[in-house]
Amino acid sequence: MLPELTIKGKTARVPVIQGGMGIGVSLSPLASAVAAEGGIGIVSSACLDRLLGKRNNKVYSTYEAVYEEVCLAREKGGVSGINVMVAIARDYDVTVKAAIDAKVDVIISGGGLPLALPGIASPKDTALVPIVSSVRALQLICRKWERLGYQPDAVVLEGPLAGGHLGFKVEDLGLESNRLENLFPPVKDFASRHGDFPVIVAGGIYDHDDISRFMAMGADGVQMGTRFLATVESSATESYKRAVVNAGPRDIIVASTPGSPCGMPFMVIKESPMFISALANKRKPRCDKGYIMTKDREGRYALCRAQEDTGSCFCICNGLLSSGGYNTDVEEQLYTVGANGYRVDRISTVRDVMDELKGTARATQLISPEAA
Secondary structure (H helix, E strand, O other), X not given: OOOOEEEOOEXXXXXXXXXXXXXXXXXXXXHHHHHHXXXXXXXXXXOXXXXXXXXXXXXXXXXXXXXXXXXXXXXXXXXXXXXXXXXXXXXXXXXXXXXXXXXXXXXXXXXXXXXXXXXXXXXXXXXXXEEEOOHHHHHHHHHHHHHOOOOOOOEEEEOOOOOEEOOOOHHHOOOHHHOHHHHXXXXXXXXXXXXXXXXXXXXXOOOHHHHHHHHXXXXXXXXXXHHHHOXXXXXXXXXXXXXXXXXXXXXXXXXXXXXXXXXXXXXXXXXXXXXXXXXXXXXXXXXXXXXXXXEOOOOOEEEOHHHXXXXXXXXXXXXXXXXXXXXXXXXXXXXEOOOOHHHOOOEEOHHXXXXXXXXXXXXXOOEOOOOO
């Protein structure tokens, strides 16, 4: 039997955090279902204003969208949270403030180092949890947070087999030293000596045996995204779910050129329509969403790397919005997945996945994407 996971007084019966998958994959239906099954369900904050605007046929500000989706995720009880990417700089601060105002249990932040997170708003009862890929990154975050009078309530250590953006150089992904098993001990040791906060491992965790193995090493919990991507409750498009179910080991690659305008390696299914077009240089990025814009010399959010470097970047905002069902009629989809995504062989319910992860799996019935 797996132990409970407690973060800042919030206890999950199962030490599994469902990773925040953006854009539009892990919304309140998925997060609330995971929380109801005893895990920690996570909403992805990316582009919530547009996603909720389409879902409810009204205009949302970022604050309104984040507040509403966090409240929806909390309705069924359990522990839930939100993932906020540092790379989405324009909306980062207001997203954090809205989530805290909505009394979110946990804010998990990566996609860059969340050095200023505790200083944005008083976290009150909300746990602040950074994502790191090395003990060095954790040490830097702790030094910065100490100046703000705070220490992490937990940390997610993400290895190179994770989906989405990766905190490693492409040439370093295959190094023995960067295997999650080797990254973990120094992070656990540092956390134990600096407040003894929980360490959650992520990246390549797939089944009950993986969870048990890392718990035996001293991990307090795991974070998993890909296992929940092809679930009935996931908001991914049916074509996205089918692509995951049908993918083989050689279909999942790390994209760098063309790659994400965030400047980090990005795990994708190579048959993603937008990736194919980007490889063939058929689809020039058009920056009409602006979520990952950086500031120009006058301090305005006006610069997007994809717009300036169309030969080596795909238009990640539009591609991921499409794979989350926002604009499938006008945009090609971009499918991100973890390295073990090829092991997903069916569309399941969250309950079935959680039963498997707990080691109490029932006989499951294949659910076709069309029937889901």
